[in-house]
Amino acid sequence: MPLPGQISVAINSYVSWERSEDIRKMVSDNVPTSQHHGAPKHGDALLAGLIRCRRCGRKLTVRYTGAKHDIPRYSCWRGLLDNGEPRCIAFGGLRVDDAIERALLQVLEPGAIAASVEAEAQAADRRDQVRDVLMRDLEAARYAADRAFRQYDAADPQNRLVAAELETRWNRALTRAGEVEARIVAHDASTAHPALPSLKDIDGLASDLEAVWNAPQSDARLKKRIVRTLIQEVVADIDHDASEIVLLIHWVGGVHTDLRLPRRRKGQRNSTSADIIAAVRELVLIANDDLIAGILNRNGLVTGHGNRWTRERVTALRSHHRIPVFRTVADGPAPWLNLSQAARHIGVASKTLRIAAEAGEIKGIHPLPEGPWIFCRTELDGSAAHHLAKRARQNPKYPTGSHPDQQTLFSSTT
Incomplete structure (x- = not known):
């Protein structure tokens, strides 16, 4: 409604008073001040301005x-x-944006199907305005023709x-x-x-809202508008003792949600797991890089980038990580053996x-569940291995294996 003293219908306007007020509010909100969020821009940071x-109560800047x-x-x-005051806090935005996306998608998913059904209903009810105007012109033209005929007939x-x-x-x-x-x-x-999509198709799209959100074609500005529609503000701090954001x-709607995220240190996000590095240190004892890659893939392990x-x-x-490369021993016995080689060695x-x-x-090394066993030759020459071989020869429950001179058709690393 207009303020006292304002005249809202003095002349014909291009837009209604309510639409004019909405535009004025949008322009005011797009001014980047401490009270407004500023206009959404092309950057990927979801919480820019929020x-x-x-x-200190100030808004965080994005770099x-x-x-x-x-x-x-x-x-x-x-x-x-x-x-000139000291800087308060600073942290990486990738993990924070991922957490905000997950929280946002959890809020949107319950109403996604209802929203999609409503969208289809609105699309079905939407009429072609140009054709409506032409149909009204046709109705008027036919009325004029009928009226002219009646005048001519009379x-x-x-x-x-x-x-x-x-x-x-x-x-x-x-x-x-x-x-x-x-x-x-x-x-x-x-x-x-x-053709309008069916309810079944739209329901499938709504259930896969996360894939739509993460699609490369999704506009960053549209995502920010959705975020600002649901989130009023985010207050951030750093817990140095727990190393958390x-x-x-x-x-x-007035509801508050607390999130605590592990603070990402430099190089941590895309770094390879320490367990994989430890496994590679042990696998290089008996396998080359090509074979190690196959073993890691067999166990479903990926790089820090997910490849x-x-x-x-x-x-x-x-x-x-300065891990030595695997090299075959040119002269002399190999110090490390895989399972088949070690079994053949002790008989x-x-x-x-x-x-x-x-x-x-x-004593044996088994770095990965779907990977080879690794044995040290010194361990195989010890008393435990000799006792195992002797027991296997005396007890039929422990087979002694094939003849040591028999060659295998396929080489094995396990």
Whole structure:
């Protein structure tokens, strides 16, 4: 409603008063101040203009780092820039944005199907405004033609001048109606009417909302508008003792959500797991990089970036962590043996040696569940291995394996 003293209907306006107020509010909100969030921009940071420092109350600024300048980082710089105060907090934005996305999708998913059904109903009820105007013109033209016909039919035939004029008007009205009909036909031919998706298709789209959100075609500005529609503000702080990022989400409805995220240190996000590095250190004792890559993939392990392992990636991992490369011994016995080689060395079956290693009777290394066993030659020359071989020869429950001179058709690493 207009304020006292304002005249809202002095002249004809292009938009309604309510629409004008909405535009004015949108323009005011797009001004980046402490009270407004600012206009959504193309950057990937979801909380730009929404996140506030818990310590000083100022809004956090966004900087993009990385080789391609695509990694957001939230920092409290306003105190330093304006008053020379120490910087309050700063942390990487990738993990924070991921947590906000998960919280947002959890809120949206319960109403996603209902929203999709409503969207289909609105699309089904939406009419072609141009065709509606043409149909009204056609109705008026037909009415004018019918009225002209009635006037012509009621005229006195002996009054030729009046009859000729009425006939001319009737013909013009019929021509006008024909022109409008032709325009409608041309409009229908030029306007494509795509088939609306069924409720089943839209339900499937709503249930896969996360995939739609993470699609490369999704606009960052649209995501930010959705975030600002549901989230009023996010207050951030850092717990140095627990090494965590503390977030307090203020939803528009008045509900608050607390989130605590582990603080990401430099290089932590895309680093390879320490367990994988330890496994590679042990696998290089008996396997080359190509074979190690296959073993890692067999166990379902991926790199820090989520990629499958290849020989080149294993080589890069070794070089970065200074892990020595596997080399075959040119002269002399190999110091490390796999399961089949170790079983052949002490004269027992591979199954017998594996059972003994699992029971702890013989020391062996098993880095991965779906990977090879690794045995030290010194351990195999000890008393435990000799006792196992002797027991296997005396007890039929422990097979001694094949003849040591028998060669295998396929080489094995297990």
